[in-house]
Amino acid sequence: MQNAEELRAIRQRLQPPMVEGDHTFGSVSDKIGDLTLKKKTPFHWFIGLGISFLIAQLLLFTVVYLVVTGIGIWGNNQPIGWAFDIINFVWWIGIGHAGTLISAILLLLNQKWRTSINRFAEAMTLFAVACAGLFPLLHTGRPWLAYWLFPYPNTMGMWPQFRSPLMWDVFAVSTYATVSALFWYVGLIPDLATLRDRAKNKFFKVIYGLLAMGWRGSARHWHRYEIAYLLLAGLSTPLVLSVHSIVSFDFSVAQLPGWHATIFPPYFVAGAIFAGFAMVLILCIPLRRLYGMEDFITHTHLVLMGKVMLATGLIVVYGYAMEAFFGWYSANEYEYFMIKNRIWAGPYWWFYWLLILCNGLSIQLLWFKRFRESVFWLFVISIIVSIGMWLERFVIIVTSLHRDFLPSSWSMYSPTIFDITMFAGTIGFFFTLIYLFVRFLPIISIFEVRTLLPDAQVAHGHHGAHDGDDIHGESQDFTEGVNESTGRESKRELETPTDDRGKYHGK
Amino acid sequence: MKANIYGLLAEFDTPTELVAAAEKVRDAGYKRTDAFSPFPIHEIDEALGIKRSILPFMVLGGGIVGLASGIALQWFVHVYDYPIIVGGRPYFSLPSFIPPSYELTILLAAFTAVFGMILLNGLPQPYHPVFNVPRFALATREKFFLLIERRDPKFDYGETRSFMQSLNAQEVFDVEE
Numbered sequence: 189m190q191n192a193e194e195l196r197a198i199r200q201r202l203q204p205p206m207v208e209g210d211h212t213f214g215s216v217s218d219k220i221g222d223l224t225l226k227k228k229t230p231f232h233w234f235i236g237l238g239i240s241f242l243i244a245q246l247l248l249f250t251v252v253y254l255v256v257t258g259i260g261i262w263g264n265n266q267p268i269g270w271a272f273d274i275i276n277f278v279w280w281i282g283i284g285h286a287g288t289l290i291s292a293i294l295l296l297l298n299q300k301w302r303t304s305i306n307r308f309a310e311a312m313t314l315f316a317v318a319c320a321g322l323f324p325l326l327h328t329g330r331p332w333l334a335y336w337l338f339p340y341p342n343t344m345g346m347w348p349q350f351r352s353p354l355m356w357d358v359f360a361v362s363t364y365a366t367v368s369a370l371f372w373y374v375g376l377i378p379d380l381a382t383l384r385d386r387a388k389n390k391f392f393k394v395i396y397g398l399l400a401m402g403w404r405g406s407a408r409h410w411h412r413y414e415i416a417y418l419l420l421a422g423l424s425t426p427l428v429l430s431v432h433s434i435v436s437f438d439f440s441v442a443q444l445p446g447w448h449a450t451i452f453p454p455y456f457v458a459g460a461i462f463a464g465f466a467m468v469l470i471l472c473i474p475l476r477r478l479y480g481m482e483d484f485i486t487h488t489h490l491v492l493m494g495k496v497m498l499a500t501g502l503i504v505v506y507g508y509a510m511e512a513f514f515g516w517y518s519a520n521e522y523e524y525f526m527i528k529n530r531i532w533a534g535p536y537w538w539f540y541w542l543l544i545l546c547n548g549l550s551i552q553l554l555w556f557k558r559f560r561e562s563v564f565w566l567f568v569i570s571i572i573v574s575i576g577m578w579l580e581r582f583v584i585i586v587t588s589l590h591r592d593f594l595p596s597s598w599s600m601y602s603p604t605i606f607d608i609t610m611f612a613g614t615i616g617f618f619f620t621l622i623y624l625f626v627r628f629l630p631i632i633s634i635f636e637v638r639t640l641l642p643d644a645q646v647a648h649g650h651h652g653a654h655d656g657d658d659i660h661g662e663s664q665d666f667t668e669g670v671n672e673s674t675g676r677e678s679k680r681e682l683e684t685p686t687d688d689r690g691k692y693h694g695k
Numbered sequence: 696m697k698a699n700i701y702g703l704l705a706e707f708d709t710p711t712e713l714v715a716a717a718e719k720v721r722d723a724g725y726k727r728t729d730a731f732s733p734f735p736i737h738e739i740d741e742a743l744g745i746k747r748s749i750l751p752f753m754v755l756g757g758g759i760v761g762l763a764s765g766i767a768l769q770w771f772v773h774v775y776d777y778p779i780i781v782g783g784r785p786y787f788s789l790p791s792f793i794p795p796s797y798e799l800t801i802l803l804a805a806f807t808a809v810f811g812m813i814l815l816n817g818l819p820q821p822y823h824p825v826f827n828v829p830r831f832a833l834a835t836r837e838k839f840f841l842l843i844e845r846r847d848p849k850f851d852y853g854e855t856r857s858f859m860q861s862l863n864a865q866e867v868f869d870v871e872e
Contacts, residue, residue: 401819416812
């Protein structure tokens with residue numbers, strides 16, 4: 189028996205349970221659904237929403253003033269044509285990428301731990317993309333003419349210029365926003381049906397009922413649903429990789445030292461996932477605590493996210509090293525000047541070192557179990573990483589632009605108050621949306637958590653324990669199969685306790 | 696037997712019972728059947744004899760249309776309707792045309808996947824007779840249901856009802872139209 193204990197301990201370590209506590213299908217539905225339906229709205233929700241909403245007013249004010257006055261109220265001017273607007277755009281859109289990574293790539297890789305965090309990570313994606321989209325939209329100067337970006341026959345006889353990366357950006361970001369919204373909604377349909385069937389309030393019953401479109405959990409519907417969901421995951425995976433690659437083309441296709449580097453697409457994608465996981469941790473650490481969701485967003489989830497952060501962070505550090513190497517190895521005096529200026533000789537050198545401190549050094553703590561397993565340190569490191577990723581975009585954009593090829597065009601950049609209020613305003617807007625989402629929609633995918641429960645596995649008659657690859661349905665052999673395998677099965681019972689449902693067969 | 700009956704609905708507690716019952720229903724020769732569960736159960740497809748959906752081929756078609764329309768649009772704009780040289784590139788500069796075409800491929804494929812799934816499922820469908828069974832509200836929570844429709848040629852109220860009761864069902868309900 190001691191052997192069995194040891195095996196169980198090893199399995200626990202290799203594959204920790206993704207749902208803790210004794211849960212049934214019903215209790216899972218109640219625990220998550222009741223946040224929206226039954227529980228009294230907690231006081232901290234009003235405080236949080238109130239503060240976020242107040243901060244969001246800064247955005248409203250700035251946008252109104254900007255539309256009335258023009259983008260001259262921002263601090264960017266030649267030669268620094270891009271500054272806070274594009275920094276914030278790239279920062280926000282990068283944050284969104286973790287949501288798609290969690291919902292799509294981890295689904296394809298069959299990583300079960302994605303299940304309880306994918307819903308709000310996807311919500312985070314949507315809201316982050318909404319914040320991101322505002323910046324280039326307003327930077328066009330005349331946002332009311334932004335529809336000119338789309339190819340449509342018009343009386344001017346003009347077309348967009350498809351050879352420009354900025355045009356690619358329009359297609360990439362709008363597709364990304366659309367597909368993320370669809371993915372999120374499709375995932376919500378069965379849960380909306382759960383809320384519809386549980387809601388007591390007539391008004392909400394009708395609203396959830398309309399949104400659920402009459403979902404009734406039919407086997408034929410589930411069959412197509414799962415195909416559609418998997419295909420969407422398969423489509424979102426290349427999409428998310430393409431979006432940040434295309435964002436990096438905005439820079440790397442230009443012939444500016446500091447931007448014109450082939451490492452940009454992979455390095456931007458890794459940076460996006462790095463920043464996104466930091467934001468997921470920033471959101472889910474307080475959320476699981478405040479709403480008592482520790483059973484579903486377990487400590488294991490946090491540790492795994494910490495590991496993803498470390499891995500992607502190291503790719504980003506490799507990117508920094510390569511940028512510096514290219515600058516030196518290119519033997520091009522402009523490239524070398526840019527790197528020298530960026531790292532030690534220029535006026536913004538300390539931004540670069542702050543960036544290395546935030547993104548390069550702080551994550552090294554995650555190598556150690558003590559920090560990786562501490563919720564407090566994960567939270568702190570995530571905040572540092574979010575700041576670091578903002579600094580990265582500042583370093584790439586502003587320090588590359590502020591030293592033009594002719595010294596007579598050199599300049600310095602400093603943001604105006606409106607740059608700052610606009611950035612702060614989007615943070616308030618983002619959290620306002622997050623607070624509304626937490627209140628009105630299930631923050632964890634209920635139906636997917638149900639599938640994680642041991643009872644969700646169909647016990648196969650002729651196999652004692654569940655065997656994932658087995659094709660079921662040969663009812664004629666039913667009795668025979670049991671008799672045949674009885675000896676082997678009972679031996680296995682000794683080795684692997686049945687309550688773990690035999691996910692490990694020691695293959 | 697009531698005149699306005701749509702079918703019979705059996706309730707089960709676990710997915711295992713549901714799949715076992717579905718297999719027996721299939722083997723008994725019933726065709727117009729359906730199962731309802733609060734989460735997808737892969738084994739049920741075979742147990743009920745559900746054929747693989749054509750959705751993946753529709754999605755492939757959507758993707759191909761997206762790709763072709765992306766290339767065609769950019770060809771029309773930059774080669775046919777308004778040829779103009781930018782950055783010394785040829786009129787038909789395919790490498791530059793890849794990103795928008797790629798995004799349109801994904802966009803149309805994703806639209807097909809989502810709206811194809813919804814339409815093939817016959818949604819939105821706010822009313823369905825099974826909703827008339829009060830306990831059916833638990834199908835989106837924790838219970839599993841198996842339906843045999845009256846339209847099934849083998850359906851006989853008394854016989855089917857006693858057959859369903861023999862399947863270890865918690866209860867068998869009449870579904871009214």
